Amino acid sequence: MSSAFISDAPLYAAVRAYADAHPLRLHTPGHAGHTDALGGVLGALPALDVTELPGTDSLFEADGPIRAAEEKAAGAFGAAHTLFSAGGATLCIQAMLRLVSRGKERRVVLARGAHRSAIHALALLDLEPVWVWPEPLPGSALPGVVSPRAVERALDICGGAAAVYVTSPDYYGTLADIAGLAAVCREHGVPLLVDGAHGTHLHYLDGGARHPLAQGAALVCDSAHKTLPVLTGGAYLQIAGGWFSRGEAKDAMALFGSSSPSYPILLSLDLARAWGEQHGAPAFAALRVRVDALYGRLAPLGLPPPPGPRDPVRITLDVGRIGLSGAEAAMWLRAQGVSIEMHDDRHIVLLPSPLHGDADFAALGDALVSFPVKDAVPAAAAPALEHPSAVMTPGSALRAPCERLPVEQAAGRVAAEGCSPCPPGIPLVCPGERVSASLAKTLKTYGVNHLHVIK
Known part of the structure; x- marks a missing residue:
């Protein structure tokens, strides 16, 4: 180039x-x-x-x-x-x-x-x-x-x-x-x-x-x-x-x-x-061809591209289809020398670059097709997230006196901070929203152990 x-x-x-x-x-x-x-x-x-x-x-x-x-x-x-x-x-x-x-x-x-x-x-x-x-x-x-x-x-x-x-x-x-x-x-x-x-x-x-x-x-x-x-x-x-x-x-x-x-x-x-x-359009066109070819190689495993309008050069795989959790798939790939962008409970996301060549994609494909396939985990719709009620604006909550509590004790209180575990990156609660008992449990499920709440 x-x-x-x-x-x-x-x-x-x-x-x-x-x-x-x-x-x-x-x-x-x-x-x-x-x-x-x-x-x-x-x-x-x-x-x-x-x-x-x-x-x-x-x-x-x-x-x-x-x-x-x-x-x-x-x-x-x-x-x-x-x-x-x-x-x-x-x-x-x-x-x-x-x-x-x-x-x-x-x-x-x-x-x-x-x-x-x-x-x-x-x-x-x-x-x-x-x-x-x-x-x-x-x-x-x-x-x-x-x-x-x-x-x-x-x-x-x-x-x-x-x-x-x-x-x-x-x-x-x-x-x-x-x-x-x-x-x-x-x-x-x-x-x-x-x-x-x-x-x-x-x-x-x-x-x-x-x-x-x-x-x-x-x-x-x-x-x-x-x-x-x-x-x-x-x-x-x-x-x-x-x-x-x-x-x-x-x-x-x-x-x-x-x-x-x-x-x-x-x-x-x-x-x-x-x-x-000078190089962007042909470089990303070539990357697109490589990504499409990779999805073609993964088709026999039952790992198609995700549905809906999507970025054609991002690789998102629902590994639950082959019986793996996202964490298991990420760990397997890491052992094969492949580091990925992120995973959730059943997906992995990889960000290929136009600087990756045919040899890189061949190695990636070899690692992916070597997954230890199990019985598929039944697909479910994306988990429904609670819609917390806003008690005050985020600015008012940010300026209010607050205290840090174990998340189990935050039920019924008003959040003084936002919490957006990634994945999925969607805010589970924002400053000024009330934390219900069920939301506190959801936060705990996503690994949130403490939360700042309004005094």
């Missing part, structure tokens, strides 16, 4: 030029650019780990190479504006909710699968959630997605909202009907916010038609490091035209972001965009 894309990365070029000049670095960070720091473990990274200097720009006041890199990214992704985040998807989520918090309306319609960072941001911004619960997928034990019809009902009932917020794809790769949700949002005059943390790569599949930005979302959080060759913590905030200005979004990110963002992370975002423009 050609590395010619490197010449099309303006931020990388600026920092590389600085490093190649070999200045005496009397500024942060403390390794001073020495590639032998920490015994040489970091390799060449320190040479490119700089700070805000003349020529290297400043993330939240970008008017030099960072701005040029972000503008190139916006052009590549078809966004009005693309902003870099060295604080991961969390910073993008915080910024999205900050942007919609500035009006009179304090309510946000959210799919209950929202990441905990969204719940924390709601509390800090004193926004009130109006929850919409996912609908189960027929013939599947996966959590499911919210429907446009359910979101429309929520908007009609609450009489107005600052935004609608959904997650797509979810951890298992299930895709929501973003186009349908966007149509509902347009009818109600509210922006659609999408936590697309696990779906940056969708831009490179099917001509980008699966990406939320192409389907009508106003704001999209793309956690690039999850599926692109980007350092951990690298993410893009994608902004569609007509909703928010670049300056407003920069201010929103600066409110929550570190004043010392990591330049290596920012450089990797710049380089990944340049790589993607």
